[in-house]
Amino acid sequence: MAKLSFLSPSMFAVLFSTLGVILSAKHSNITIDQSALLVLKSHITHDPHNLLSTNWSTSTSVCNWLGVSCGSRHHRVTALNLSSMNLSGIIPSQLGNLSFLGWLDICHNNFHGSLPIELANLHRLKYLDFGNNNFDGEIPSWLGYFTKLQRLSLHGNNFNGVIPSTLGDLSKLERLRLESNQISGQIPNSLFKCKELELLSLYNNSLEGSIPAEIGNLTLLNMLYLDGNHLKGEQFLVIV
Ligand SMILES: *[C@@H]1O[C@H](CO)[C@@H](O)[C@H](O)[C@H]1NC(C)=O
Ligand SMILES: *[C@@H]1O[C@H](CO)[C@@H](O)[C@H](O)[C@H]1NC(C)=O
Ligand SMILES: *[C@@H]1O[C@H](CO)[C@@H](O)[C@H](O)[C@H]1NC(C)=O
Ligand SMILES: *[C@@H]1O[C@H](CO)[C@@H](O)[C@H](O)[C@H]1NC(C)=O
Ligand SMILES: *[C@@H]1O[C@H](CO)[C@@H](O)[C@H](O)[C@H]1NC(C)=O
Ligand SMILES: *[C@@H]1O[C@H](CO)[C@@H](O)[C@H](O)[C@H]1NC(C)=O
Numbered sequence: 001m002a003k004l005s006f007l008s009p010s011m012f013a014v015l016f017s018t019l020g021v022i023l024s025a026k027h028s029n030i031t032i033d034q035s036a037l038l039v040l041k042s043h044i045t046h047d048p049h050n051l052l053s054t055n056w057s058t059s060t061s062v063c064n065w066l067g068v069s070c071g072s073r074h075h076r077v078t079a080l081n082l083s084s085m086n087l088s089g090i091i092p093s094q095l096g097n098l099s100f101l102g103w104l105d106i107c108h109n110n111f112h113g114s115l116p117i118e119l120a121n122l123h124r125l126k127y128l129d130f131g132n133n134n135f136d137g138e139i140p141s142w143l144g145y146f147t148k149l150q151r152l153s154l155h156g157n158n159f160n161g162v163i164p165s166t167l168g169d170l171s172k173l174e175r176l177r178l179e180s181n182q183i184s185g186q187i188p189n190s191l192f193k194c195k196e197l198e199l200l201s202l203y204n205n206s207l208e209g210s211i212p213a214e215i216g217n218l219t220l221l222n223m224l225y226l227d228g229n230h231l232k233g234e235q236f237l238v239i240v
């Protein structure tokens, strides 16, 4: 230990900055984000306005790419907005490597297939909009892992099966849009644990059963759309 005292202050500075680089490299590796987005680009089969094919080029930083935003603190991709670009393709599992992503908006495109389970790694997500695409399969139960999620939009796709009860774990959820899919079964009671819900839109599906009385627990709810299902008693619901 005594030997350390022979190091000059400037040596200390070099030592500490080197240590800092080593420690932060693990968190500031934008290369991971770049390769994830390049895999996404390679899975896009139709890009009619050549938006990504010309703009998403490795000659510029991924943070300057169209629809991509990076955070100032970690210098990682924090938002991806590809809405209304008329893109076709599937979502590759590598998108789950964008571990700093808080905002993911790909609405109004023609993305199809099912949602890869690797997306469950995106635990920082606050905003997720997959609306008005062609996704199918069941609504994944792992969406319930996104404890920071405030908005979830899966409307206007071909999702089938039931509403997973895990969505009740989304304690920060303010808006849930699942309308215009082929969702069946009952509305799970757990959904009414989402105390922050302001908007709940489930219309134009194949839901059945009665509306759980716990809906009264949602004191912030001011927009509720349930028509176009096979629910009992929906005509008696009045939201004030
Ligand atoms: C960043 O990640 C890539 C791929 O995982 C790796 O090859 C590279 O060495 C990493 N760079 C740093 C500075 O850690
Ligand atoms: C990509 O698009 C962004 C946002 O419109 C723009 O700032 C950037 O210059 C474009 N880059 C290339 C290489 O076209
Ligand atoms: C996302 O992109 C669309 C189209 O490029 C744009 O109109 C919209 O304002 C963007 N949203 C955000 C939050 O940046
Ligand atoms: C989007 O693509 C479809 C065909 O894939 C085409 O018919 C339509 O005109 C396109 N819309 C825009 C706004 O580019
Ligand atoms: C990204 O994700 C894929 C599949 O989910 C994984 O196999 C790969 O190792 C990841 N790549 C990096 C650079 O983290
Ligand atoms: C109802 O949802 C289907 C898809 O399941 C869609 O094709 C149709 O346009 C929707 N109808 C309305 C009135 O929104």
Ligand SMILES: *[C@@H]1O[C@H](CO)[C@@H](O)[C@H](O)[C@H]1NC(C)=O
Pocket (backbone or CB within 6 Å): 189, 190, 192, 193, 214, 217
């Ligand atoms: C709804 O509120 C009642 C009374 O406050 C409580 O007993 C019940 O557990 C709540 N249900 C849900 C699903 O949160």
